Amino acid sequence: MTGRVEGKVAFITGAARGQGRSHAIRLAQEGADIIAVDALKDIDTVPYHMATEEDMQETVRQVEALGRRIIASSADVRDFDSLKMALDAGVNELGHVDIVSANAGILSFGAAHELSESTWGEMLDINLTGVWRTAKAAIPHLIEQGTGGSIVLTSSVAGLRSYTGVGHYVSAKHGVVGLMKTLAQELAEHHIRVNTVNPTQVDTPMVQNQGMYDLFSPDIEHPTKEDFARASGDTILYPIPWVESIDVSNAVLFLASDESRYITGVALPIDGGVLVK
Amino acid sequence: MTGGRVAGKVAFITGAARGQGRSHAVRLAEEGADIIAIDLCADIASVPYPLATKEDLAETVRQVEALGRRIVASVADVRDFDSLATALEAGVDELGRLDIVCSNVGVNNPAPTHEITEDDWHEIIDVDLSGTWRTTKAAIPYLVAGGNGGSIVLTSSAAGLKGYANIAHYTAAKHGINGLMKTLAQELAEHHIRVNSVNPTQVDTPMIMNAPMYKLFCPDIDEPAREDFAPISQQMNALPIPWVEPRDVSDSVLFLASDEARYITGVALPVDAGVLIT
Numbered sequence: 001m002t003g004r005v006e007g008k009v010a011f012i013t014g015a016a017r018g019q020g021r022s023h024a025i026r027l028a029q030e031g032a033d034i035i036a037v038d039a040l041k042d043i044d045t046v047p048y049h050m051a052t053e054e055d056m057q058e059t060v061r062q063v064e065a066l067g068r069r070i071i072a073s074s075a076d077v078r079d080f081d082s083l084k085m086a087l088d089a090g091v092n093e094l095g096h097v098d099i100v101s102a103n104a105g106i107l108s109f110g111a112a113h114e115l116s117e118s119t120w121g122e123m124l125d126i127n128l129t130g131v132w133r134t135a136k137a138a139i140p141h142l143i144e145q146g147t148g149g150s151i152v153l154t155s156s157v158a159g160l161r162s163y164t165g166v167g168h169y170v171s172a173k174h175g176v177v178g179l180m181k182t183l184a185q186e187l188a189e190h191h192i193r194v195n196t197v198n199p200t201q202v203d204t205p206m207v208q209n210q211g212m213y214d215l216f217s218p219d220i221e222h223p224t225k226e227d228f229a230r231a232s233g234d235t236i237l238y239p240i241p242w243v244e245s246i247d248v249s250n251a252v253l254f255l256a257s258d259e260s261r262y263i264t265g266v267a268l269p270i271d272g273g274v275l276v277k
Numbered sequence: 278m279t280g281g282r283v284a285g286k287v288a289f290i291t292g293a294a295r296g297q298g299r300s301h302a303v304r305l306a307e308e309g310a311d312i313i314a315i316d317l318c319a320d321i322a323s324v325p326y327p328l329a330t331k332e333d334l335a336e337t338v339r340q341v342e343a344l345g346r347r348i349v350a351s352v353a354d355v356r357d358f359d360s361l362a363t364a365l366e367a368g369v370d371e372l373g374r375l376d377i378v379c380s381n382v383g384v385n386n387p388a389p390t391h392e393i394t395e396d397d398w399h400e401i402i403d404v405d406l407s408g409t410w411r412t413t414k415a416a417i418p419y420l421v422a423g424g425n426g427g428s429i430v431l432t433s434s435a436a437g438l439k440g441y442a443n444i445a446h447y448t449a450a451k452h453g454i455n456g457l458m459k460t461l462a463q464e465l466a467e468h469h470i471r472v473n474s475v476n477p478t479q480v481d482t483p484m485i486m487n488a489p490m491y492k493l494f495c496p497d498i499d500e501p502a503r504e505d506f507a508p509i510s511q512q513m514n515a516l517p518i519p520w521v522e523p524r525d526v527s528d529s530v531l532f533l534a535s536d537e538a539r540y541i542t543g544v545a546l547p548v549d550a551g552v553l554i555t
């Protein structure tokens with residue numbers, strides 16, 4: 001059976017763990033080769049750990065176990081040259097790039113008027129400007145190849161509505177939706193489609209940490225994962241505490257595949273109905 | 278291939294005799310679903326182009342059966358709740374269950390808003406919006422009683438998300454479908470029943486490939502033909518294509534119908550070549 005993205009190559013940022021790893025595996029299951037990057041280092045203003053070298057090796061192992069190729073390297077979406085080098089090396093090896101998943105992102109916390117310059121700045125630099133750099137590195141390849149392409153930017157439900165205590169994240173993720181729409185316009189003539197996925201809480205290290213538990217249960221002294229499950233579930237229409245990475249990956253796969261060949265400029269919520277609650 | 282992306286499920290599709298409805302039936306059947314199909318198979322006086330025929334519906338049956346899937350097809354009118362309920366009951370009796378609902382029927386009848394007659398206004402709303410409500414009303418009891426959740430996909434339009442001149446009733450009805458979709462998503466979430474819409478730009482079907490609809494899009498051309506319509510239609514899209522194919526909408530319906538979208542509900546999914554961002 002040929003897969004739904006057979007023969008395509010996908011560039012994925014933040015691919016060492018969480019949703020990025022899941023996207024790599026899901027796309028590989030459907031026949032894609034992968035160019036994977038991740039910063040693989042902690043970030044000053046973020047109160048939980050980022051992915052490690054071992055995490056990235058595990059992504060590589062899982063993609064290769066599916067019989068697909070993967071070129072993995074460390075690159076930071078704050079550093080355009082590192083992204084470009086990693087991508088160019090991957091394209092050199094794998095021959096082309098067809099799918100871009102701009103997935104790397106961070107979360108930190110604080111009321112908008114209490115955020116420090118550095119917490120605000122690092123958030124915007126990674127979650128918004130990092131997405132722009134990712135697209136900027138990939139678009140010349142897509143245009144030059146002349147075979148179209150699909151760019152999927154990871155925004156969030158926080159790109160479509162606000163949440164208290166994460167104003168910088170909300171601003172960055174809204175910005176990603178705006179960028180997506182402009183890119184969709186600019187690239188349509190090249191048959192390059194640009195869309196976002198907008199997940200609600202996803203069960204990854206980004207939300208399974210004390211900072212997030214505190215944000216969601218401000219009235220509980222030391223909220224636990226169970227407290228978070230309840231509070232998180234209360235924000236979601238569907239009777240679930242959160243969605244899984246695979247749910248976002250299935251949406252990314254759909255948007256990456258030719259099944260959505262005429263879908264562009266769309267923000268696709270994977271949110272259990274948060275937005276219609 | 279074992280299974281398929283909707284293997285073992287049963288889909289109820291309205292307006293299944295031709296166009297997108299037939300395409301949805303075939304696409305879902307390709308991925309393992311059995312089909313309950315209905316269509317009016319007759320014209321409607323105020324709709325200025327021919328609707329599907331019994332032969333069209335028979336062709337849908339043939340194509341689904343050629344894939345080795347079962348299909349129960351009958352004539353029913355979305356303006357008549359009892360006809361829908363009867364057709365659906367017969368289908369579920371035969372096929373044993375219901376999982377997916379594609380409320381796909383829609384008709385149009387261009388005219389400037391102030392020239393639309395009371396009857397014409399009523400007919401478009403009755404078929405496009407109230408017909409969608411009746412379709413869900415007939416199907417929801419089966420989905421709830423089945424206890425396996427379900428996926429309802431309402432066919433709206435880009436006209437459900439933005440305005441189009443000279444089809445006010447259609448635009449209002451399609452916007453109404455998006456409102457209905459959101460309310461149903463709320464009401465049915467506890468049953469694990471998801472409700473979403475697809476919102477296509479122009480689709481290459483008999484609904485728009487006819488003289489009155491060419492005239493809607495090309496008011497300045499005397500007797501516009503498909504060739505005149507194509508570039509004007511393309512100007513409306515961001516992607517350099519004049520229209521999408523029924524299969525493109527079916528691929529989105531399939532995604533929303535399948536468990537790949539198990540936590541997607543209350544969403545309007547444009548299949549619109551970027552109409553909304555141009």
Ligand SMILES: NC(=O)c1ccc[n+]([C@@H]2O[C@H](COP(=O)([O-])OP(=O)(O)OC[C@H]3O[C@@H](n4cnc5c(N)ncnc54)[C@H](O)[C@@H]3O)[C@@H](O)[C@H]2O)c1
Pocket residue numbers: 013014015016017018019020037038039040041043050051052075076077078103104105106126130154155156157198199200201202203204205206207
């Ligand atoms: N988890 C959620 O609830 C949720 C909800 C909506 C959206 N998102 C978004 O999904 C995306 C993926 O997040 P996740 O949930 O998998 O979390 P995660 O923390 O598991 O994954 C993020 C990955 O990005 C990497 N990364 C961070 N900064 C980087 C940088 N500067 N350069 C390169 N790589 C960097 C991390 O090392 C990590 O591997 C993010 O954009 C996030 O904002 C997450």
Ligand SMILES: NC(=O)c1ccc[n+]([C@@H]2O[C@H](COP(=O)([O-])OP(=O)(O)OC[C@H]3O[C@@H](n4cnc5c(N)ncnc54)[C@H](O)[C@@H]3O)[C@@H](O)[C@H]2O)c1
Pocket residue numbers: 291292293294295296297298315316317318319321328329330353354355356381382383384404408432433434435476477478479480481482483484485
């Ligand atoms: N073609 C387009 O450009 C386009 C664009 C956006 C949305 N849509 C929507 O897509 C849906 C499918 O349309 P299509 O393009 O396949 O057109 P179509 O005319 O080929 O199909 C509509 C089908 O509905 C049937 N029907 C009409 N009235 C009925 C009634 N009262 N009861 C039962 N069946 C009835 C017709 O016989 C026909 O088979 C419609 O809801 C339409 O509004 C179409």
